[in-house]
Amino acid sequence: MYNERVKSVFRINRKTLLTTTAIALAGVCSNATLAAAPPLDEQLEEIVVSGAFEGRKLGETILGATVMRKEEILRQLDGSIGETLRRQPGMSSTFFGPGASRPIIRGLGGDRIRVLDAGIGSIDASSTSPDHAVAVEPALAERIEILRGTAMLMYGSSAAGGVVNVFDGRIPSTLPEGDVDGGVRYGHSTVDDGDEVTGAITANVGTIGGASVVLHGDAMYRKTDDYKIPGFAESETLRAMEEAEDDHDDHEEEDHDHEEHEEVFGVAENSATKSTGGSAGLSFVFDNGFFGFNVRKSDSQYGVPGGHEHHHDEEEEESDEDREDHDEHEEETVTIDLDQVRYDLHGEVSGDFGWFKKAKIRFGYADYEHTELEGDEIGTVFSNEGWEGRLDMIEKGGESWNGASGIQIKHRDFSAVGDEAFVPGTVSTQYGLYSVKDFSFGAWQFEAGARYEYTKYAVDPAAAGPSGRSFNGVSLSAGAGYDISDAAFIGISVFRTERAPSTEELFSNGPHLATGAYELGDANLGLETALGLEATYSYATGPLSFVLNGFYTSYDDFIYELATGDELDELPVFAFTANDVALYGFEAKAELHAGTYSTKTFGDIDLHFDAQADFVRAELKGVAGNDNLPRIPPMSALVGIEARAELFDLRTELEYAAKQTRVTANELPTDSYMLWNAYLTVRPFDNKDLSFEVRGSNLGNVDARQHTSFLKDLVPLPGRNVKVSFRAAF
Template sequence: MKTFIKLLFFIAIYSVNAQNSISGKITDSNNNPLFGVEVYASEIHKGTTSKIDGTYVINNIPNGKINVTFTYLGFKTATKLVIVSNNSIDLNITLKETPFELDEIIISTPFNKLQSENVMKVEKFSAKEMQKMGSTTLSEGITNIAGVSQISTGTSIGKPVIRGLSGNRVVVYTQGTRLENQQFGGEHGLGINGEGIGSVEVIKGPASLLYGSDALGGVLYLNPEKFASANEHSFLFNQKYFSNTLGSSSSIAGKVSSESWKFLARGTYAFHSDYKIPTNQRVTNTRFKEKDLKAGIGYSKNNFTSELRYNFNNSKLGLPEDGIQAQSTSLNLLEPFQVIDNHVLSSHNHFFFGESKLDIDLGYTFNDRQEFEENENEAALRMKLKTYTYNVKYHFPKIGDIEILSGVQGLHQTNTNFGEELLIPDAKINDIGVFTTANYVWNNSTLQAGVRFDNRNINTKKHEVTDDDDNLRIFDAVDKSYNSFTASLGFKTILLENLTTRINLATGFRAPNLAELTSNGVHEGTNRFEKGNNNLKNEKNAQIDLSLEYKTEHFELFANGFYNHLNDYIFITPTGEVEDENPVYNYVQEDSKLYGGEFGFHLHPHPLDWLHLESTFEMVTGKQKNGNYLPLVPANTWKNTLRTEFNVSQWLQQAYAFASLQSTFAQNNVSNFETKTPSYNLLNLGFGGDIILGKTKLSTSLSVNNLLDKKYINHLSRLKADGIFNQGRNIVLGVNFAI
């Protein structure tokens, strides 16, 4: 910790006296100035918006190579690489109109390029898009991304699933640092509130080259909201109402920035009662409350930038155990329930050395998870997880058209038990990984390749625990070390005019987690006795992705296919035995495969500029080598959306309306302890826009999910075994305004 503080002190005093700037004028193709264009330099976390005459300026730019992005609704995003060397840059930009979505800088990939320039296909979903969908939680919101779903426990707990892989196979990054919060458990959600999240990026496929162990299935990268532009300040308020759970979410934030310093703070409070199903009943103890605080400080001057962010989240979650009991809209939790405190502190620092750059990212996560059972004032189960992470990357000077990046990253983690019950033992985990990757661009093609080596050491303490029936359960000590080499190779090219293809080959790995190695008992909410296996080996996979994208001015067509071969895939399966009145499950390994993809089109017919027709189909199949199907694989889904965009005089701007039909097919390809799930169709509606009242802008949204109050059960619902339906009709009203 002392080293961490010293490094922050070094960052704070490191300085030279260059006063560079980038300025210019932004116009459309008819040379008309554009007002309100977002100008942003992602490497230094600085931005501004163009004035009414189209001019802009960003001061205190460090020496080196800086990517500047210009984003404006209805226009094609432009990015320019400028080289700053003790001088000021004049950069005038002409933006071209486009009917399709904005092209944005992708942060989760190594070279931070526009999506259209990336070798790897990455999905990006903004906070504004999530608000339009009327999602109750962040986990639910990201399921609107093709290829992404969630394992849910009611409306409060959701775990991301990317192309059939979940749990520790999906790495979550928030504030640029790895989130560790006992994510191995099915009843352990994200622990991140969606307010204060600017956008979500999803890497679908092995990303171990960039993120190490556990990124075998993909990465969910949460970008925090941006600071205010230089010399500006704002006060923001957000309110949402949810009819189904009689829920509310209130959030307030303040931002202020000078040329060098930036500050922001946001507080959020949300509560929901038991959710209602289409039979007009409420599912007992699915109620939850959440408090969330986010704060940030940024400093940018001369040849370095630094950003320090903190997030505290307190969640109180009911655990549904007895299905539908006495009906109530109370917010008071019933046993069993969880109380979870999650602290995330991150520091992101960029040093510019002319042609090269050094990134140093440090993180600390503290997760305190308590579980209360019947008639107990103290937590029966309590685990404290502390995780220190580091990620150091050096961008070498560009050699012609070749960019090279090398780095080292890792973590130190401790898990300590304080309750009478044990789910996993006290443990220490140490990770270290070294990697290098290169990007080469020529003509209309890009080639990207990289290699990496990782080591993970897991050391646990032996425990002997006596349960309520005086049965002795032993957690044997484990001392294991896991090594792995991973590699990736990607190629992007423009085959024909308007036709782009991407081919990616990547390997990934995942070391067994503590639950898989050491479990020995019943965990509330699972309804099974789980036994670990300390002989488990690394999971390793190799995946090939093929992406085709055809785009013209009024039509877009895409096809993403993948084949994922997994060696020694770890999964839980019933043994046929019974212990402590619960069926016994243990962890086994089997070579497996997953394959499928996402396909769709977007039609924007001329001259009906206000009309959009979007359609996506996503599918995935998971099989073991012996022919049995893998568990927890989502059903195939077809989504069709008819959307309009319009303005009404000067008082309603950027307005929209949509109708969406989600058709989920029957899931008949189930594992030996799952049951089949029938098909269903859900109709959703939405309407909203920016209401202009003088100098105040109110962003409003009204959505109705499951309009017809359809009875259905999602295949990945953990309440499916009890025959409990998913949520019925839910009307969500949201209002945002800034002062």
């Protein structure tokens, strides 16, 4: 039945061209003074320190990106990378409860968005399903970079929709100031009675030969209870549908069960989380580069809210005793136990390498295990042992051009073992070669890039179905930008990209308890081809900064997961299918410095106003009737007022999401919402590296549901929350 199925910037900078010639914005911020997020015009001064455009200001590159410094990360910090980034323009999240939330960029998620750890993939199973958490910890991040649009030229076809690159400083690339730096942070949240503690230290411990030896260590702990919600767990729309169905139901027992379920009120059951993690690293820093390694371990346990039930295939009548045992089993909750051990090597060397001036190497290996527990019983165990390596060579270039070329290799040994292992064991290998170039001629800038990628899947011979697939893809991009004046810039880019389907899109075939769905892949899927056009206009002078980006992408054989309306094993069927799709929209941001006001008590106070908005539309082409894609975010906006002084920073904002009525035939619409958030940071001592923060989220206690979430009709976003924290850096 339908209700059973349901249960299942962008601080973009002046001179920003949303182009597919995306590059890695590397570098790790140190534990600097804990201040408010910088104004938009200051963010334009961010320095690009890797890729084809090394050493240039971000505002002088043809690149669409957001760079979040540590101060802003901590202000927006939530328990997952998806929720931490959710308020950035063009961003949404999968929100599968507080334990699992993956970023969505311009309506695209899953295997089209890569979450990177300092340029290397997270090597987990988060793209397999929305209930799988990302094994990257935002609480320890020093810097987060978001590349919108296709970033696949450098990072592979699984970055076709964008990249989130997290830098945590676990492998130091420079010497710490004063030989030692670090920080500690404690926070407590009221909505879930949550506690979080993080700490990190980096120290120069001596020299060996001509290299300085730098040690790094960090640790984190987070524990939350079930979070509070403003009203019923189920949405008003879903409850109305269930009530209408009950009107046609003649079975009193089923009516009674529904009434009990409907009474879930005021709390999102089974949403508690617990996470621990830590790492140790060692780097050798020398005059022309560094080389280091790190080992880390992360453990996370979290509930999957939403009342997912386990279904049985038996059709025979049950005795009262059997039915009682059956009902008791159906009420068992789903929890996730996630463990990962990871090893990383990073190195950079500058020198004379013929055509090149710098070599960068990154390598990561991880052993990941994700166990789905049905009550106390082990349901399904997902394992992912994999590694990824890349070598980037920065070209010497000339007076008017720069460039970078490189190779990337990924290997993944994935398996799922259990009664509901919906994906067969698969070994995947991917090789990629890329080259990007940047040319400058006076007020004009040009970019061009290309990537060749080979992807191969080998399926476990014991599994039914095809033994594997292989794909060859070629992607191309070109862009041009022009300085209209010192204050204004306009640019345009075109691209044609090819993405190989993922393991899950090809080979899924089975029930998945956590999502409450029977998932079906299509082994005959081919390359997903995109032809796109992106444009930008930016203006920044005096007190005003403004950026407007627009994009249009035409997809051939766009792959997506669609609720078919059918059932298998008493579960709704979600099938991967391909169709031609048009995706278009915009992102805009403006900021106004309203002046500096002198006071006797607080000194000078800077007042800023900011506003942002984004919109994305996804349409199936050549389809009569309903042409909507599922789970596309609605238009959203955010307006804020911020006062900044030496002693304090104060900000209040309104966050709005419009009603989403453009839904598929088997999808419910989502109501609009507006959230009121406020932030206060106080630095009461002469040492400004000590601060206290109070953050209020959803202060109006509004029932807010994220349309991009599979759980949107089963659990809302958290209710009113006040989070207090203390931070100290040294």
